[in-house]
Every structure is written in C-alpha cells, then in structure tokens.
Amino acid sequence: MLPQKKTIEDLARELNLSKSTVSRALHDSYQIGEDTKQKVHSLADKWGFQLNPQARGLKTHRSFTLGVVVPEIAHKYFSSAISGIQQVVLPAGYNVLIGQANESAEQEYKVVRQLVASRVDGLIMSLSGQTYYHEYLQALLKDGFPVIMFDRVSDEVDCSKVIIDHEAAAFKAIEHLIEQGCRRIAHLSGPQVLSIAQNRIKGIKRALKAHDLPLIPEFLIENGTNPEHTPSHIEWLMQQPNPPDGISCFNDDVAINALLTLKKAGIPVPDKVKIIGFNNEKECVVIEPNLSSIEHPVVEMGKEATRLFLKYIEKPNQKPQTIVFDTSLIVRQSTGG
Amino acid sequence: MLPQKKTIEDLARELNLSKSTVSRALHDSYQIGEDTKQKVHSLADKWGFQLNPQARGLKTHRSFTLGVVVPEIAHKYFSSAISGIQQVVLPAGYNVLIGQANESAEQEYKVVRQLVASRVDGLIMSLSGQTYYHEYLQALLKDGFPVIMFDRVSDEVDCSKVIIDHEAAAFKAIEHLIEQGCRRIAHLSGPQVLSIAQNRIKGIKRALKAHDLPLIPEFLIENGTNPEHTPSHIEWLMQQPNPPDGISCFNDDVAINALLTLKKAGIPVPDKVKIIGFNNEKECVVIEPNLSSIEHPVVEMGKEATRLFLKYIEKPNQKPQTIVFDTSLIVRQSTGG
DNA sequence: TTGAAAGCGTTACCAA
DNA sequence: TTGGTAACGCTTTCAA
Numbered sequence: 001m002l003p004q005k006k007t008i009e010d011l012a013r014e015l016n017l018s019k020s021t022v023s024r025a026l027h028d029s030y031q032i033g034e035d036t037k038q039k040v041h042s043l044a045d046k047w048g049f050q051l052n053p054q055a056r057g058l059k060t061h062r063s064f065t066l067g068v069v070v071p072e073i074a075h076k077y078f079s080s081a082i083s084g085i086q087q088v089v090l091p092a093g094y095n096v097l098i099g100q101a102n103e104s105a106e107q108e109y110k111v112v113r114q115l116v117a118s119r120v121d122g123l124i125m126s127l128s129g130q131t132y133y134h135e136y137l138q139a140l141l142k143d144g145f146p147v148i149m150f151d152r153v154s155d156e157v158d159c160s161k162v163i164i165d166h167e168a169a170a171f172k173a174i175e176h177l178i179e180q181g182c183r184r185i186a187h188l189s190g191p192q193v194l195s196i197a198q199n200r201i202k203g204i205k206r207a208l209k210a211h212d213l214p215l216i217p218e219f220l221i222e223n224g225t226n227p228e229h230t231p232s233h234i235e236w237l238m239q240q241p242n243p244p245d246g247i248s249c250f251n252d253d254v255a256i257n258a259l260l261t262l263k264k265a266g267i268p269v270p271d272k273v274k275i276i277g278f279n280n281e282k283e284c285v286v287i288e289p290n291l292s293s294i295e296h297p298v299v300e301m302g303k304e305a306t307r308l309f310l311k312y313i314e315k316p317n318q319k320p321q322t323i324v325f326d327t328s329l330i331v332r333q334s335t336g337g
Numbered sequence: 338m339l340p341q342k343k344t345i346e347d348l349a350r351e352l353n354l355s356k357s358t359v360s361r362a363l364h365d366s367y368q369i370g371e372d373t374k375q376k377v378h379s380l381a382d383k384w385g386f387q388l389n390p391q392a393r394g395l396k397t398h399r400s401f402t403l404g405v406v407v408p409e410i411a412h413k414y415f416s417s418a419i420s421g422i423q424q425v426v427l428p429a430g431y432n433v434l435i436g437q438a439n440e441s442a443e444q445e446y447k448v449v450r451q452l453v454a455s456r457v458d459g460l461i462m463s464l465s466g467q468t469y470y471h472e473y474l475q476a477l478l479k480d481g482f483p484v485i486m487f488d489r490v491s492d493e494v495d496c497s498k499v500i501i502d503h504e505a506a507a508f509k510a511i512e513h514l515i516e517q518g519c520r521r522i523a524h525l526s527g528p529q530v531l532s533i534a535q536n537r538i539k540g541i542k543r544a545l546k547a548h549d550l551p552l553i554p555e556f557l558i559e560n561g562t563n564p565e566h567t568p569s570h571i572e573w574l575m576q577q578p579n580p581p582d583g584i585s586c587f588n589d590d591v592a593i594n595a596l597l598t599l600k601k602a603g604i605p606v607p608d609k610v611k612i613i614g615f616n617n618e619k620e621c622v623v624i625e626p627n628l629s630s631i632e633h634p635v636v637e638m639g640k641e642a643t644r645l646f647l648k649y650i651e652k653p654n655q656k657p658q659t660i661v662f663d664t665s666l667i668v669r670q671s672t673g674g
Numbered sequence: 675t676t677g678a679a680a681g682c683g684t685t686a687c688c689a690a
Numbered sequence: 691t692t693g694g695t696a697a698c699g700c701t702t703t704c705a706a
Contacts, residue, residue: 007698008700009700017676018677019678020702023678023702053455054391054392054400054698054700055682056701057682058682058699059681059701060682063391073423074416076416079410079411082410093449096435097402097433098423100420118432119390126555256623283620284620286593286623287624288624356684357685357686357692360685360686368691368692369691369692370692389683391683392684392685394683394698395684395685395698395700396684396685397687430689599704
C-alpha cells in the first residue's frame with residue numbers, strides 16, 4: 001500500500017527484461033508477446049505495482065487529472081455534479097482537482113490559472129454569477145485545451161456545453177400553474193446576467209402567451225434571489241389590490257423562503273396562492289405543504305460533461321457541441337397536486 | 338495563461354544564468370545574491386512562469402497535493418468540510434484530490450490506494466460507517482505517511498485527529514430534553530463501529546444518570562440511521578405501552594424523518610414527544626415544528642485538520658495529537674423551545 | 675519481439 | 691555566489 005517504491009526498472013530486473021519491454025507490456029502494446037505480457041502483469045499485480053504518474057506526466061505532457069470549477073463546493077447542486085463527474089472519470093484513470101470560485105469572477109480566474117498551472121488535462125466548469133470576463137477561457141480553447149461548461153454557461157465562449165433547456169423548464173412550470181387555475185402569476189427571477197435567468201423568462205412569457213394570459217410587469221421581480229429580500233417581495237406582492245394566485249421561484253431556496261413567509265402571514269398555500277420552485281432539492285419534501293419543483297438531472301449532466309471531456313481527449317479537434325437535458329415537473333402540494 | 342511552455346532553462350538562457358541558479362533563486366535560496374533573485378523573479382513574473390509540478394514532484398518525491406476522503410461528497414456536511422480544507426491548503430500551495438467512499442469499507446480502501454498511487458502528500462479522512470479493516474492505514478502511518486482523521490475517526494488508528502466531543506454533545510442534548518420535561522428518552526443511534534456513536538451513547542448514559550433517570554434498554558436503537566427503517570422504529574416506539582416522551586436522533590436527517598413519521602401518525606411534537614437532531618442542517622428551520630439540533634463547527638474542523646497536515650509536512654515525526662471541538666445546542670420548537 | 679538510450683523539467687550534489 | 695551534471699521514473703525512437 002505504501003507510496004510505491006518499486007519502479008519499472010525493478011520489474012525489468014526481476015524478470016530479466018528491459019525497461020522498455022516492461023513499459024510496453026504494462027500498456028498492452030501489440031508489439032509484445034502474450035507470454036511476456038502475462039509475466040509482467042502477474043508480477044506487477046503481485047507487487048501491487050503502479051506507474052509513477054509524475055514521471056509519466058513529465059514524459060507525456062499529461063497529468064491524467066481533470067480540473068472542475070464550481071461556484072461553491074458546499075452546495076448540494078454542485079457537489080452532486082462533482083459526484084457525477086467522478087463516477088465517470090475515475091474509472092477512466094483520471095483524478096479530479098476541484099476549485100471553487102465563490103461566485104466571484106476574479107476568484108474564478110485565479111482558480112483556473114492555478115488548475116492550469118497544475119497541469120490538469122482539461123476543465124469542466126460551471127460559471128459564477130457575476131462573471132463577464134472570459135477571454136482567458138477563449139485563449140485556452142484556442143490553444144487546444146479542453147474546456148467544457150455545464151449548467152451555468154456563457155454564450156460568449158465557444159466550447160462544448162451541457163445545459164438544461166431552461167426555457168422549456170420554465171414553460172412547464174408556468175403551464176402547470178395555469179392548469180392548476182392560476183391566472184395572475186408572479187416570478188421571483190434570478191440574476192439577469194445569467195443566461196439561464198433570461199431563458200427562464202422567455203419560457204414564462206411563451207407559456208403565458210400560449211394560454212392567452214398577460215404578463216403583469218410588476219409581478220416580474222428581477223434579481224429576486226437574495227434571501228433577505230424575499231419576505232418583503234412576497235409581502236409586497238400579496239398586498240396588491242389584485243395579488244398573484246401563483247408564484248414561480250428561481251430555485252427551491254427562494255420558494256421555501258416564500259412559502260415560510262406566506263405561512264407566517266396566514267395566507268394558505270395552495271388554496272390562495274400556489275408556489276413552484278426549481279431544482280427539486282431535499283427540502284421540498286420537508287416543508288409543508290410539500291413544494292412542487294422542476295427537477296434537474298445534475299448528476300447526469302456531470303457525467304455527460306465528463307464524457308465530452310474524455311471524447312475530446314481521445315481525439316482533439318472536435319467541433320464544440322451542446323448537449324441539452326430535459327427537466328421534469330414534480331407536482332406536490334404547493335401547487336395543489 | 339496557457340499550460341506553461343517555458344522552462345527553467347528558458348529563464349536561465351534569457352538571463353545568462355545556469356539552471357541551478359535560476360532554480361535556487363526561484364526558491365529564494367540563501368545562497369543567491371539579492372540582485373540575481375530580483376532579476377529572476379521579475380522575468381518569471383513577466384512570463385507568468387510556474388514550475389512544472391510533475392518534474393518537481395518526480396525529483397522531490399512530493400506532489401503538493403493533499404488527498405481528502407469522505408463518505409459522500411454530495412452531502413452538505415462533508416462538502417463544507419472540504420471547503421474548509423481548501424481554504425487553508427490552497428494558500429499553502431497545495432491542491433486537493435477528493436475521493437468518496439460511499440460509506441463502504443472496500444471503496445474506502447480502493448480510494449485510499451488510488452490517492453496514494455497518485456502520490457498525494459498526505460490524507461485527511463472521515464471514515465465510512467461500516468469500516469472495520471484499518472490495518473492499511475496503520476501501515477501508511479508507520480511509513481511516515483501523514484494521515485489525519487476528522488469527525489468520524491477510529492480508535493484503532495493511532496494518528497492525529499480532529500473531533501467533536503460527542504459525549505459532551507449528547508450530554509447536552511439529553512440534558513436539554515430532560516430539562517424540557519422528558520423522562521422516557523429514546524435514541525436512534527448510529528453505526529456502533531463508529532466511535533462517535535459509542536461516545537454519544539456514553540454521553541446519553543451520563544446525562545440520564547446525572548438526573549437519576551433510567552436508561553430504557555429497548556429504547557436504545559442501534560444502527561438506527563437507515564432512512565427506510567426510521568418510520569418503523571418510530572412506530573414501534575410509540576406503540577409501546579409506555580412510549581417515549583423524548584427522542585434524540587443520530588443526525589438531522591433521521592430526526593426529520595422521525596418528525597415526519599410522527600406528524601403522519603398524528604402524534605403532536607413537542608407536546609407528546611420531543612425531538613432533537615445533530616448537525617444543525619438547513620432543513621431544521623424548514624420543517625415544522627423547527628428542529629432543535631446540535632451544531633458542529635465542520636468548516637473549522639476541516640481547517641484545523643489541514644493545519645495539522647501542514648504542520649506534519651513541515652516537521653514529520655510529530656506525536657499524533659487530538660483536537661477536540663465543542664458543539665452548541667440550538668433550541669427550537671421540536672423540543673418546546 | 676525485444677533492448678539501448680535519449681529526454682521530459684526539476685533539484686541537489688560537487689566544484690569552482 | 692554561481693555553474694555543471696547526474697538523477698528522479700517513465701515513454702519512445704531507433705536499432706537489432
């Protein structure tokens with residue numbers, strides 16, 4: 001178990017072979033006889049031999065390490081993605097180096113720099129909210145360095161992406177509210193710099209139009225994700241002469257915050273107003289009434305992003321591709337389900 | 338930004354110095370003149386030069402990488418710890434390689450093997466529930482390889498540890514229940530192979546004794562953390578002729594599961610039975626009644642474990658030490674607070 | 675089918 | 691205070 005002390009040379013000596021032969025045998029080179037391979041492998045197994053990755057990397061200019069950058073590790077959404085990434089990349093012989101950007105553009109840049117300096121073979125990232133400056137990512141890509149984005153992507157960077165069809169997801173959520181009888185729907189939306197927030201709004205508008213309902217402008221609350229402001233947003237909404245009868249929230253945290261505010265105000269959910277969130281987090285089934293939500297296949301997305309990375313490693317010069325994941329509506333009590 | 342192409346040799350050539358001098362200058366060796374250092378550093382900065390970690394590692398037998406093994410990445414508790422670890426270790430020039438054991442002893446062994454093969458300079462781990470076999474960790478330690486455990490530790494492994502005083506925590510929880518009027522207290526305990534589970538039980542016993550209350554043996558449910566069994570445990574408990582009037586749970590997940598079961602059965606909390614959990618997770622303030630809990634300083638523990646690792650790297654041959662963190666009781670509605 | 679040897683980018687020993 | 695050089699463990703070209 002101890003940090004490998006044996007080298008290829010030890011194997012060679014023991015078997016009366018040369019380093020080169022042993023190296024080739026370990027890599028199952030076609031130029032090596034079956035019996036030789038056998039011998040090498042069996043001794044290697046017996047010794048628990050593993051190649052020194054640093055020597056290997058030094059020679060091959062690869063590290064067999066993948067960098068992953070997320071806004072925040074300690075968030076279920078992203079740690080699940082990381083878990084998905086690991087499930088695919090470890091069996092392929094890669095390790096994962098993790099960086100967190102803490103929702104800051106500068107930190108994101110620093111973290112990427114650091115990972116690149118550590119010689120990761122590629123990068124899978126989900127962008128941080130306020131990030132505008134992405135030229136350095138473009139530069140990396142131009143040098144043939146694989147960068148794959150998932151979930152929070154930027155239109156300005158031309159790389160492979162794994163995303164959710166947020167427009168369709170929002171459409172689904174709003175249509176569900178409408179089918180449940182809502183006619184005056186409010187929205188606590190996210191940071192407008194994120195394309196996902198904009199796409200959600202597109203979906204909202206499309207759903208309303210499809211059902212001949214108006215978009216009530218003052219019910220569309222932008223940047224409504226700050227947990228400290230949610231209660232006042234809700235209070236304001238419900239104090240209107242014609243308050244909303246349905247509220248869609250940017251994520252479950254916001255939705256739960258909203259729900260708690262409504263309960264405190266004695267406004268019955270779903271009877272008087274219906275609520276739906278996004279992400280389908282654990283808390284949805286903890287709160288009462290249980291929260292309806294839109295489920296994102298985040299583990300699957302992590303896996304898919306990793307497959308793109310591996311494919312790219314296999315043969316570079318691939319055209320960037322975008323893989324779109326669908327979401328599913330989870331109906332619970334908060335929308336009368 | 339691109340993966341460094343320049344080498345020490347390029348710097349040397351450009352400055353009319355030798356590789357050795359440049360290397361020493363970069364490491365601020367005392368043998369190098371101030372002016373030379375200046376020149377080297379300024380060119381290195383200008384070029385954005387960074388040493389090749391693989392070549393460095395090959396030569397020095399270090400990787401400047403720390404391995405972290407947790408039962409599950411996608412769990413707030415552990416991802417917070419990882420975050421804490423990163424906050425301390427990144428500024429020290431180390432990267433973090435993460436492995437998850439999925440609560441399985443075999444996986445844990447494999448993951449450690451893999452990380453060691455990847456030449457991590459040390460390991461910070463939180464053990465998985467069912468783990469018995471720890472000889473390999475002992476072996477590593479004997480070879481001078483740093484292993485630090487946090488939270489879920491094993492008494493059988495003689496290494497530095499960062500733990501919570503679980504006995505005191507459990508004492509606090511039980512004493513609180515008693516002060517709130519509970520006289521027949523039940524416990525959904527954790528895997529008995531974990532020392533934390535045993536220490537909790539010690540605390541429970543001590544608290545009961547201190548208040549002259551008996552420990553009701555059939556109310557002490559071992560290995561009670563399986564979410565599928567929690568409802569039947571709760572049902573069984575409450576169907577007893579003399580059911581418990583207080584339940585302490587191994588963690589918040591179990592407590593919430595228990596609470597939901599009680600609500601479904603129409604048993605009022607906290608009036609008929611009081612509940613307390615451990616970890617103080619987000620869901621505590623989502624469920625109703627809000628869940629009382631014991632808060633663990635998990636980010637701080639991750640940081641402290643990392644400091645121990647760095648100290649050990651600085652000078653090996655340290656005696657193992659154990660750092661104990663205290664917890665705080667968070668009183669909410671589920672215990673009538 | 676196998677072996678010898680060069681070289682990846684550092685560090686560290688020995689000289690100067 | 692600085693330089694030359696071997697060595698870390700592996701891959702790979704060239705030769706046999």
